[in-house]
Amino acid sequence: MPATPAIKVERLVKIYRKEPAVDDISFSITPGSITGLLGGNGAGKTTTIAMIMGLLVPTSGRVTVLGADMPQQRYRVLHRMNFESPYVEMPMRLTIRQNLTVFGMLYGVRGLRDRIEQLGQALDLTELLDRPTGKLSAGQKTRVSLAKSLINFPDLLLLDEPTASLDPDTADWVRARLERYCRDRHATVLLASHNMAEVERLCQRVIIMKRGRIEDDDTPARLLARYGRRTLEEVFLDVARRRDEAREAAQ
Amino acid sequence: MNARTESALAFSPRRVAAMMLRYWYLLRSSWPRLIELIYWPTVQMITWGFIQYYVMQNAGFFARAGGTLIGAVLLWDILFRGQLGFSVSFLEEMWARNIGNLMMSPLRPFEFITALMVMSIVRLSIGVIPVTLLALIFFGFNLYGLGLALAAFFFNLMLTSWAVGIFVSGLVLRNGLGAENLAWSIMFVFMPLTCVYYPVTTLPVWLQPAAWLLPPTYVFEGMREVLIRHTFRPDLMFDALALNVVFFAAGVFGFLKLLQSARRNGSLMQTGE
Numbered sequence A: 001m002p003a004t005p006a007i008k009v010e011r012l013v014k015i016y017r018k019e020p021a022v023d024d025i026s027f028s029i030t031p032g033s034i035t036g037l038l039g040g041n042g043a044g045k046t047t048t049i050a051m052i053m054g055l056l057v058p059t060s061g062r063v064t065v066l067g068a069d070m071p072q073q074r075y076r077v078l079h080r081m082n083f084e085s086p087y088v089e090m091p092m093r094l095t096i097r098q099n100l101t102v103f104g105m106l107y108g109v110r111g112l113r114d115r116i117e118q119l120g121q122a123l124d125l126t127e128l129l130d131r132p133t134g135k136l137s138a139g140q141k142t143r144v145s146l147a148k149s150l151i152n153f154p155d156l157l158l159l160d161e162p163t164a165s166l167d168p169d170t171a172d173w174v175r176a177r178l179e180r181y182c183r184d185r186h187a188t189v190l191l192a193s194h195n196m197a198e199v200e201r202l203c204q205r206v207i208i209m210k211r212g213r214i215e216d217d218d219t220p221a222r223l224l225a226r227y228g229r230r231t232l233e234e235v236f237l238d239v240a241r242r243r244d245e246a247r248e249a250a251q
Numbered sequence B: 001m002n003a004r005t006e007s008a009l010a011f012s013p014r015r016v017a018a019m020m021l022r023y024w025y026l027l028r029s030s031w032p033r034l035i036e037l038i039y040w041p042t043v044q045m046i047t048w049g050f051i052q053y054y055v056m057q058n059a060g061f062f063a064r065a066g067g068t069l070i071g072a073v074l075l076w077d078i079l080f081r082g083q084l085g086f087s088v089s090f091l092e093e094m095w096a097r098n099i100g101n102l103m104m105s106p107l108r109p110f111e112f113i114t115a116l117m118v119m120s121i122v123r124l125s126i127g128v129i130p131v132t133l134l135a136l137i138f139f140g141f142n143l144y145g146l147g148l149a150l151a152a153f154f155f156n157l158m159l160t161s162w163a164v165g166i167f168v169s170g171l172v173l174r175n176g177l178g179a180e181n182l183a184w185s186i187m188f189v190f191m192p193l194t195c196v197y198y199p200v201t202t203l204p205v206w207l208q209p210a211a212w213l214l215p216p217t218y219v220f221e222g223m224r225e226v227l228i229r230h231t232f233r234p235d236l237m238f239d240a241l242a243l244n245v246v247f248f249a250a251g252v253f254g255f256l257k258l259l260q261s262a263r264r265n266g267s268l269m270q271t272g273e
Helices: A045-053 A074-080 A096-106 A112-122 A138-150 A168-185 A196-202 A220-227 A232-240 A244-250 B003-009 B013-029 B031-058 B060-064 B068-095 B099-103 B109-139 B148-193 B205-211 B215-229 B234-265
Strands: A007-016 A019-029 A034-038 A060-065 A068-070 A081-084 A156-160 A188-192 A205-210 A213-218
Touching (some): A007 A045, A019 A060, A034 A045, A045 A060, A068 A074, A074 A081, A096 A138, A138 A156, A168 A196, A188 A196, A196 A232, A205 A232, A213 A232, B013 B068, B013 B109, B031 B068, B031 B109, B068 B099, B068 B148, B068 B215, B109 B234, B148 B205, B148 B215, B215 B234
Parallel strands (some): A034 A188, A034 A205, A081 A156
Antiparallel strands (some): A205 A213
16 A cells, blocks of 8 residues: 655645636655755745645645645644745744754654754754854854754655755755755655755655646656756756757657 | 644643743843833833822822822833733744744644733733832832732733734734834824723713723723722723623634734745835
């Protein structure tokens, strides 16, 4: 019997003032996998993630997360999920330790003091734990957001541009931690990103969105083969610029 | 009760404590925030204290009604600061762009509201207790001398301030920080109608029924009864309580509806202006 999908999206639509932000999309994500959600600005990635998180009510369609209907049954599963997004921040005046304490309590984490120390070590934040979050560099803040998103050992992690504003070295370092976490905990990740190298490295599957619709959905290797390209960036540009002829020629 | 409602109503004191801890960390880390809590109530009390002192020397009636002005100022501050304490704690989340984190966490709306109510008492205590002591030292006005009446006044005023604070928070959640000014000014709409500084009979007859629809009107009338006629009127307090139950329920209902609307139109993702 196949495992229940970690995320199941069925005929999802979101319309703002007659304009569809997400237009009839369906997909499901296998537990323990890392899936990339690609698309240009306004493609509908953030709106899709917001509906999966239960922050936004769909106009029509259905979202099921870890077996619970969203947003109606969100409190059944919110303690098993977490997220990171550049659209939200951690309170700046609180120290990293204080922020992690508050969120740890909200998520009902047991052995919170040890968990904070553990995250401090894993994300190289130990020396900074008692520093106000507002006094950190952009890269350090991203690591703090990541620590918050991992505080409750989530089974499902939703990441919106997790390495935006990071230098290549730190971004690579963060990716390695994410990869290890998912492998060790068999966690599911849905990752929205503009960074094609990141998606290529982390994701077993890529969903490409454009104008609220799914334009393509496959493994990175198959996408490269189908479009006859060497990098996902080239595939992305093909889709973004509607170079459908390239795809047809390759096929 | 269906599973959805049951789950949404599940209440965790630990999550409430987490939110209180968050606001306590914030207050502790910022001396301007602490000073702000005390500064304005002190200025107001001293100003009105001197006005009352002057009036008492020049008018027989006010000499008998010793303390009505300072009493009114202090009770008004409980109402105003109670609502502000609630709303500012909520606004801190909007300013910090932290609402998304909270809405995505297992924190229930009722836990959030409870934490904000408790924090409004904490903030009020920090601001108003020192001022009541100053009123005693400078003008010999002992607010605590009101005894049981003070407890009834306080309880009713806090209920009104929470009802208004909850509703305003819903408006800010739905409409973004563009609605922030309401948090600072909405209570002043009540000021002339709740008859803080004068009896209800001062209002035109046609306006008096509107005044009696507001719970604080009963509190300020009750305060004048105590200070001028030395009589505590429990009937006024029960009327205020009954109205407060309606106000509070309406505030919570409004907040939940506005939250629902924010989830529909995407305001929770755009917590700016």
